[in-house]
Amino acid sequence: MTETETEADVRRAAEAAEKARLLFARPWAFAKGAADLADLPSVDGAEIAFAGRSNVGKSSLINAIVDQQGLARTSNTPGRTQELNYFVPAVLNERSKKTERMTSGAPREAVDMGLSIVDMPGYGFAQAPKSQVEDWTRLVFDYLRGRPNLRRVYVLIDARHGLKKVDTDVLDLLDKAAVSYQIVLTKADKIAREVDGKPIAAMVAATADAIRKRPAAHPIIRVTSSEKGWGMDELRSEIAFFAA
Ligand SMILES: Nc1nc2c(ncn2[C@@H]2O[C@H](COP(=O)(O)OP(=O)(O)OP(=O)(O)O)[C@@H](O)[C@H]2O)c(=O)[nH]1
Ligand SMILES: [Mg+2]
Numbered sequence: 001m002t003e004t005e006t007e008a009d010v011r012r013a014a015e016a017a018e019k020a021r022l023l024f025a026r027p028w029a030f031a032k033g034a035a036d037l038a039d040l041p042s043v044d045g046a047e048i049a050f051a052g053r054s055n056v057g058k059s060s061l062i063n064a065i066v067d068q069q070g071l072a073r074t075s076n077t078p079g080r081t082q083e084l085n086y087f088v089p090a091v092l093n094e095r096s097k098k099t100e101r102m103t104s105g106a107p108r109e110a111v112d113m114g115l116s117i118v119d120m121p122g123y124g125f126a127q128a129p130k131s132q133v134e135d136w137t138r139l140v141f142d143y144l145r146g147r148p149n150l151r152r153v154y155v156l157i158d159a160r161h162g163l164k165k166v167d168t169d170v171l172d173l174l175d176k177a178a179v180s181y182q183i184v185l186t187k188a189d190k191i192a193r194e195v196d197g198k199p200i201a202a203m204v205a206a207t208a209d210a211i212r213k214r215p216a217a218h219p220i221i222r223v224t225s226s227e228k229g230w231g232m233d234e235l236r237s238e239i240a241f242f243a244a
Helices: 005-025 059-066 092-101 130-146 165-177 188-196 197-212 232-240
Strands: 030-035 048-053 084-092 109-110 115-119 150-158 181-186
Touching: 005 232, 030 109, 030 197, 048 059, 059 115, 059 150, 059 181, 059 232, 084 130, 092 197, 130 150, 130 165, 150 165, 181 197, 188 197
Parallel strands: 048 115, 048 150, 150 181
Antiparallel strands: 030 084, 084 109, 084 115
8 A cells, every 4th residue: 555645744754753852862972162163073964053142042952952951051141152062962981871870071972973063152242352252253154154064054033032133144144155044032931931922923923024035044933942841842853854
């Protein structure tokens, strides 16, 4: 009996969910920090990057996706992430299996699944000297426009504030470089908590409208809360799509 189109869709969705489950059931490990384009690893496998204004919640979102608090360092102070930080799927090595629980500091061995998640310094305001902020911004912009194996950029936008000028500058750059990107609204719990969740729909609609004509933008706007775990399964499935 041949499969109907609906059955094939259901099967593909189930396979994608299972691939994501396996990928994110693994521990993930910090692989490398690059302060400079010259320090980047060789162009090998897919890279998925998280970009956004300082303090928007990039590092927290990565921790929530891989379900490991403390893997990427987070802080209340804008300017926490200061390099392009690479995270990869891993296994715990023998020593850590015997002696340590799965904390971010536990020794791990990277497993090559052809995929790295890249946490980035924020752009816009940061509590750091101006010249340092300029260096980070240049690094982020140069990476985004010139990395050949960069398959998807998640551009994070605070669900309370929406797109700002510096964000649209980044979207312009990604459109021009033809790098596929998707908007992720962060900290949705803060809206839900404050005003009953209603403005989230308005923010999604306004953001979808603002990117409608942008050639490299994914049309779906994701709504997330790293604190509550909202929106993680969808992101995991999408990211798993890029793994080998
Ligand atoms: N309520 C709430 N707070 C969040 C959420 N995500 C992040 N935060 C908080 O926002 C602050 C900044 O989070 P980070 O993940 O460090 O932000 P970042 O974008 O990596 O910041 P930089 O590295 O400085 O650019 C921290 O105090 C987090 O606890 C969320 O979903 N809900
Ligand atoms: Mg960070």
